[in-house]
Amino acid sequence: MAQMGERAGSSLGSVADGGRVRVRVRDLTQRFPAGDGAMTALDQIDLDVHANEFVSLLGPSGCGKTTLLRIIGGLIPPTRGDVTVDGGSVQDALRARRFGVVFQDATLLPWRTVADNAALLLDVTHQQSRRDDVAPLLRTVGLDGFEQHYPAQLSGGMRQRVALARALALSPDIMLMDEPFASLDAITRDRMAEELLRIWDGSRSVIFVTHAINEAILLSDRVVVMSSRPGRVAAEVRIDLPRPRGGDVRQSDRFRAYEAELRGHIEEAHG
């Protein structure tokens, strides 16, 4: 734990120093056909995510944060603007399998056991030799003993743990998480956020889409507030809470102050 605290501290330091930028988004605009015209989903987004930084995109549904995440992950081509990963193209990063993706729904394969689901991306990328990595990974996400269970036998929280293990199996250095805990009940959700902090080992960047203010504060080094229609970066707030952070950090005055600040930014952006 001490090691993690140290790492988090140094990451914050490096960010403050303008450390290495991992994902760079410049002048990104995304337009979709709508009716007889075009709807602007994202408008001139600039965003930097540093190596090992945890960044949350915060905003209500429909503000384009999921679209932004998909563009960064190379799943949608942007209408205009650039995304680069360590100076190279998104497609290069995609070919190098540097992205780990987690969605709101676990999207597990019902015919595969927990262990086989966690190993899915190893299988499809012909890395079956790394299957031995899966068992420790399942321990990390708290699923030891459930290796041979099928998804239908698991609760929503456990399924999302499998999805997390599946994404981590390829050891990606950029995690793209699209409201991964949004379909869980409030208690499970808080617990999963704390677990994610524990699992996030500091050797990767995370871009985390959420509409929950306290989740964003608990997890992030930096929270990017987005306005909607068109989606723009309305505010950026650095979260200077010491790491490691436990659930009790939510009780602190600074946490509440961040909550109020972010709420203010959201109200300003969305009226």
Add this chain to the structure above:
Amino acid sequence: MTIDTTLTVDSRGELRRPGWLRRHRTVILPIAFLLALLVVWELISRYTDAFPDYVLPAPTAIVQRMWEDAELLWSATKVTLVEVVVGFVAGALIGLALALPIAYSPTIRATLYPLIVASQAVPKIAIGPLLVLWLGLGALPKLAIVALMVFFPVVVTAAEGFSSVDRNLLDLMRSVNASQWQIFRRVRFPHALPQIFSGLKIGITLAVVGAVVGEWIAADNGLGYLLLQANTQLDSTLLFSALVLLVVLGVVLFILVEVAERLLLPWRQSSFDVPLSA
């Protein structure tokens, strides 16, 4: 953790396992009902003059006839069985092969789908003579009719199955640069299997119908042929014997497909288990 759904809790809170009869009622009930029907039928044809023997022979008379003509009926059953199985396999393979381009290409889907639907609107018995003209008097026209009936439910269910994969799952595959073949093999195909099996189960029952239709058009053996012969000679016990064997054939083949489904898709039963807590 699995919950035995046959267990109940009585008013004193004790677990109760239901009796043998209750646990096997899905098998016992239809058999008991069928037996009751047969007894009534037997009594009516033996003790009343409601129906002459050539209209409705007694069940025991049918059984006796099946025993006497076992050899004839067995050879006819074998002929029909081969037509059903070979035609079914051919039709299923054609259905799967057609489902692939339909699932992957909207253009091919738009081109082929209406034609495939139209092919089902054509009465098989009407194109039978044409098939005989093209394929001769042997097994081929029968196999063609069986395959023609089987491929349709398979192509529809398989195309639907291949293309109904969750978009997020496909995005996940793309995010690790997985090949189309890997996506098909690991996701689309297994995802489609339950639907394909629904198509196969419809197909296997249609296959028996197809074989009989094929034999009615031109044949010198088989249960359908025997049925037609018995009918023209008002030989009702032989007719019912062939009918019984056709039903048995259809039911046994259906069960075989279902057994294959359970062996290949073992995870489907587990969906009835009760979820665990987080």
